[in-house]
Amino acid sequence: MITHFSHLQLNTVSVQGVKQFYHGQLRFPIVYESDNEIRFQPTEYFTLSFKETAESLAPAHFAFEVPYSEFENIVNWLQSAGGVTLLKWPDGRIVDDFETGMNVYFRDGDGNLLEIITHHYINEGILTPFGELKILYLREIGFPVDSVIDFRKLLVDIFNFKLDKISDTFTFAIGGTSHAVIPSKKRKWIPIAMTALPPTMKVVFGVSSSDFMEKVKTNLSTKSIHFDEFKEHGRLNFRINEYDFNLRLTNFPEEIPMLLNLPYSR
Numbered sequence: 001m002i003t004h005f006s007h008l009q010l011n012t013v014s015v016q017g018v019k020q021f022y023h024g025q026l027r028f029p030i031v032y033e034s035d036n037e038i039r040f041q042p043t044e045y046f047t048l049s050f051k052e053t054a055e056s057l058a059p060a061h062f063a064f065e066v067p068y069s070e071f072e073n074i075v076n077w078l079q080s081a082g083g084v085t086l087l088k089w090p091d092g093r094i095v096d097d098f099e100t101g102m103n104v105y106f107r108d109g110d111g112n113l114l115e116i117i118t119h120h121y122i123n124e125g126i127l128t129p130f131g132e133l134k135i136l137y138l139r140e141i142g143f144p145v146d147s148v149i150d151f152r153k154l155l156v157d158i159f160n161f162k163l164d165k166i167s168d169t170f171t172f173a174i175g176g177t178s179h180a181v182i183p184s185k186k187r188k189w190i191p192i193a194m195t196a197l198p199p200t201m202k203v204v205f206g207v208s209s210s211d212f213m214e215k216v217k218t219n220l221s222t223k224s225i226h227f228d229e230f231k232e233h234g235r236l237n238f239r240i241n242e243y244d245f246n247l248r249l250t251n252f253p254e255e256i257p258m259l260l261n262l263p264y265s266r
């Protein structure tokens with residue numbers, strides 16, 4: 001199965017700017033740094049990297065899950081020590097209190113739309129909260145597409161993902177702790193009605209077994225999607241629509257999503 005988001009690579013126009021925000025403000029540890037690339041370690045099982053390019057940027061959307069019991073402290077920390085400006089909804093509120101949890105949004109210097117989200121049903125004590133933001137895992141990455149229906153079907157057919165909040169213009173496609181957020185390019189990102197453009201990005205999913213990797217290869221072949229395999233590194237690379245995907249065998253325990261009490265892990 002797909003267990004989690006293992007890595008997200010985005011483009012930037014300034015590695016220095018990215019460093020000031022993610023390391024200076026959010027305090028993410030740096031695990032690699034060069035003139036044109038920087039990689040952060042927001043949790044034990046997830047890395048976030050930025051590559052400097054001379055291309056225009058389309059902002060990405062991604063969301064970190066944090067413990068429910070810590071949410072208020074984290075929001076306070078973000079605004080005080082973090083020095084982050086949280087985004088407002090049209091009615092002026094900052095925290096959205098929805099049926100199963102709460103969230104807040106903010107942007108980095110490149111305009112990427114970040115979110116801190118929590119759900120009351122997530123069991124605490126399963127994953128160790130990481131860093132000042134007490135992050136449990138990267139929950140969401142946004143994939144704006146022309147056809148939500150076609151893209152989600154591909155993710156179900158290839159990865160055996162489960163679907164939630166299904167409509168013609170929006171869907172969550174879920175594997176383990178990873179939630180691919182699939183909005184239509186015509187549907188704007190909340191809470192600031194930000195146009196949903198497809199960012200240039202590489203998304204690496206963690207996979208629990210080489211058996212699953214083989215199944216994905218068969219599914220890709222059935223759909224005539226080209227892939228490159230790097231067996232010695234336990235990796236599989238391919239492209240769906242405008243997005244680069246990468247599967248990687250990792251040591252993320254397969255039972256974590258179930259132990260966390262994620263609704264689609266049972």
Ligand SMILES: [Fe+2]
Nearest residue numbers: 063115140181
């Ligand atoms: Fe989100």
